[in-house]
Amino acid sequence: MSEVREPTFLVLVALADGRRHGYGIIQDVERLSSGKTTLRAGTLYATLDRLASEGLIEGAGEEVVEGRLRRYYQLTVQGSAVLESESKQRLAVSKEALRRLSRPRGSRPRIAGGFA
Amino acid sequence: MSEVREPTFLVLVALADGRRHGYGIIQDVERLSSGKTTLRAGTLYATLDRLASEGLIEGAGEEVVEGRLRRYYQLTVQGSAVLESESKQRLAVSKEALRRLSRPRGSRPRIAGGFA
């Protein structure tokens, strides 16, 4: 299994609570990352194609709103499972990082402790 | 500022509680990721060089143990700050992802809520 990069992860999170269309994903990712990640159009549509071909997301209908086409996407069951697993992993490592940073340096235990 | 990828993030976390040498980082990353990420030697040493040139880590002495050279590295003040910021960001997004997944789909609020 290869690495899930930040923009890809954020796209999956944007779809975690229901269907969204491309531009809506871009906006949600912007908010999700507190403005730190601006998803490029090139990245988004390439990512959507790739995730669809991997079976993690699927088309969820089209709609014309104010003369503009909206193409919706949603997570598949498999996509939800991958996102859940990836999120738990990231949560655990992030917590461990902050735990380590909050302790004085050099007090690393000799024997490996179980953090995950 | 560009994306911090998974292997790079894990190297920083491995150094979060003190100095470690290359091979020790590989082992810690393996444990940190619950065996999911096996850091390649090529990735590690390239990453260490890059992080050092960016000022996020620095050399922390050499040592010969049982006839083998160990080259140690540690976080700089700037590296600690970057890791802390990145960890908080990842923690927040991961929590939001799990929150969304645990709620029934389609009950997305019309008005943007503040989660970060």
Next chain:
DNA sequence: TTGCTATATGCCGATCATCGATATATAACG
């Protein structure tokens, strides 16, 4: 003694997700 595994560092070509730019089209605002 020959080979395998663990420890330990390092280089190099290939891959591919992301970046950045560009293109097209409608609606709204000044």
Next chain:
DNA sequence: CGTTATATATCGATGATCGGCATATAGCAA
């Protein structure tokens, strides 16, 4: 009439990571 927001899409360039290879010592097993 030009700019901004909405909306989708393509394409070449970049660079972090992958996977393989090289080198060397120590310990264990066949």
